[in-house]
C-alpha cells in the first residue's frame with residue numbers, strides 16, 4: 374500500500390536521505406525511528422508528495438506520487454511535523470474546510486466529522502480559534518484532519534508529540550483500532566510506543582536504513598537479550614568464577630546499581646539461551662537464590678547501538694566492573 378524505493382534527498386551538498394526503501398502492507402503499522410536529524414520528516418514529506426525527491430520513487434495505494442499526485446493524495450492521510458493549521462479558524466471550521474477539500478458533502482461530511490471529533494475527543498474545543506489551543510489540542514486537530522476522509526494509507530509524523538500521557542494512550546488505541554484495514558507509518562522518538570502499536574520498525578541513521586524488522590526481532594539484537602540476572606540472599610563473591618565455564622556464558626558482570634557479591638548479570642555469547650545451564654549450576658552449588666530472571670533486552674539499547682556514532686565504533690559495552 375505504501376511503497377518507498379531508493380529515496381534520496383540532497384539539500385545542496387548535504388544528503389539528508391540516502392537510499393531509504395521499505396514497503397508497508399494493509400494491516401501493518403510501521404514505526405519509523407531515528408535520532409534527531411536522521412531524515413525521518415524529510416522521508417515522510419517526500420512520501421506524502423510535499424517534497425520532490427532527488428532520486429527514487431514512492432507509490433501510495435498503487436499511485437505514483439510524482440506522476441499521479443491527486444490519486445496518491447486522495448488515498449493518503451498525512452500528519453506533518455507540527456501539524457500546521459489556520460490559526461484563526463476554529464477546529465470545526467478547519468475540519469469542515471478539509472472535509473470539503475476531500476470531497477465530503479452534506480450529511481456525509483457531518484457524520485464523518487462527528488465520528489472523528491468523538492474519536493479524537495475534540496468536542497470541548499470545536500469552536501475555539503486554533504491559535505488559542507494548547508499544543509496537544511492543536512496536534513489532535515491535525516490528526517483529525519489526517520484521518521477525516523478515512524484514507525487507506527496514513528503517514529503520521531510524531532502523532533503523540535505534545536500530548537499528555539492519557540491522550541498518548543488514546544491516540545495509540547486509535548492507531549490500533551484503525552490498523553487492520555490501513556497501512557500506517559508512524560514516526561516517533563518514544564520506543565515504548567513502537568512496542569505498543571507497531572508491527573514493524575525501521576530505524577534510520579544519517580539518512581540510511583540501519584534496521585528493519587518486528588520490534589521482537591530488533592529487541593533480540595539487544596546486547597542483553599537472553600542474559601540472566603541473579604540476585605542472592607547472601608553475598609557469594611566467587612559466584613562469577615563458578616559460572617564462567619557454563620556453556621554459552623561469555624562473562625559475568627555486576628549489573629548497574631547492583632549489590633557487589635549479591636547481584637550478577639550473566640551475559641551469553643551470541644545471545645545463546647543460558648538460563649537452564651546457569652540454573653543447573655546454581656542448584657549444584659546449593660546457593661540461596663532471591664531472584665533469577667531472563668533479560669529480553671530493550672529496544673532503546675538496540676536503538677543506541679545502531680544509531681549513536683560512539684556505539685558504532687565499538688560493540689555495545691556492559692559496565693566494565695567485573696562481578
Ligand SMILES: Nc1ncnc2c1ncn2[C@@H]1O[C@H](COP(=O)(O)OP(=O)(O)OP(=O)(O)O)[C@@H](O)[C@H]1O
Pocket residue numbers: 384389407408409410411412413414415416
Ligand atoms: N529544507 C532543508 N534544507 C536544508 N537542510 C534540511 C532541510 N530540511 C531538512 N534538512 C536537514 O536534513 C536533515 C534531516 O532532517 P529531518 O527533519 O528529516 O530529520 P528528522 O529525522 O525528522 O529529525 P527530528 O527527529 O529532529 O524531527 C537535518 O540535518 C536537517 O537539518
